[in-house]
Amino acid sequence: MNKIFPSCDAAVADIHDGAVVMVGSFGSYAGLPVNLITALARQGTKNLTVIANMGGVGFELTKRIKPEGYQDLGLLFEQAQVRKFIGSVPALGGMPPDSPLERLHREGKVEIEVVPQGTLAERIRCGAGGLGGFYTTVGVGTVVEKGKEKKVIQGREYILELPLKADFALIKAHRADSLGNLVYRQTARCFNPVMATAARVTIVEVDKLVAVGELDPESIVTPHVYVTRIVEVPR
């Protein structure tokens, strides 16, 4: 089966209105699938639910992080393609001016579900691994516990958190072989290997595509079974 796609545009063409899309990275440039995000913006699909650690800040504000700037999730919010955002940092409260997501949220055009970052990662891992959820102490006694089942386990109070899955995951890896085995680079790993396992269709942009057998089997982080589509975008 050929997983290699000629372009990011071709790889995201069937992401449909109302789809649930996970987007890798910590939130800023490292590990962000910038080319898949811009392809999804060109494709124009609407009413997306986006699951990502951070909501992005938009091209102008990214210059505070990387001087030449880069496109991030802000682009999808600027184009009003997203109906709901699930993540740990929708917007940086300490950072005026507003991000595109924060503006849309204030206008009542996008719903936000705020999730503690480790809980976000674990909910995705549950979704990927066929588990029905997990109990955690994180969020006990805060707004996060609202509406959730509570349980005392070995004398400590826990809350139940439920799994997250997606229709599509947009992932950035460093190298892939043509089967779809993936390796990452430094802190560009972050949420990428977690999200790559939790979607029906996992689409990966990679710096470099290599032949099967060229990756050290001991260094492979994401096994190819999780990867549906690969696009090589040299950086």
Place this chain on the structure above:
Amino acid sequence: MKARLDEQTIALRAAREFPDGAVVNLGYGMPGLCANFIPEGRTVFFQAENGVLGYGNLSTDEAKDYELINASDQPVLPLPGICFFDSAASFDMIRGGHIDIVVLGAYQVSEKGDLANWGRPGRPATGMGGGMDLAAGAKKVIVTMLHTTKDGGPRIVKECTYPLTAKRCVSLIITDLAVIEVTGAGLVLKEIMPGWTVPEVQHLTAAKLIPAADLKEIAL
């Protein structure tokens, strides 16, 4: 106006708390400055939520590597022994009690050690990031913050009015005026800014301070 510590000096004082060999996570903003002040002769391993253990100073290289960053999105330099892992593994490390010390900023800390450090009135779209996980899971939580708000109001309070990060999690508060330990008996004033009296600091604190028997001036 009497002298107060600046942010760099608060960070320097906080870094004195890092024992040799400690695994330390530094929160967003002022806590990040602690990386510059590791006491001489000690080795500290910095962990960041985005999946790295053992990074070094902020990168001052002309060509920075934007794929090696701390949790404040700043490029850092690798040290020998550095390792990388994914976000789920990173938070296993954090929730599971494998982080010795986390240094966090705060809007408010209560006299019981409740922490409020993420949500602000008027900014409904902000999130807690990894703050709740760190506050719940680290062995020791140190807060670095200014003693009062911009308007001079107290940040150390009887009960937090801002959204909570976690309850009863803070062990030590280091401000521009004082070092305060959170104990079962209440807030113990351990160190005070030179030139300030206990009543003066108490006046700017909305919870009762118990002067320690061995109360000292903050020494740097």
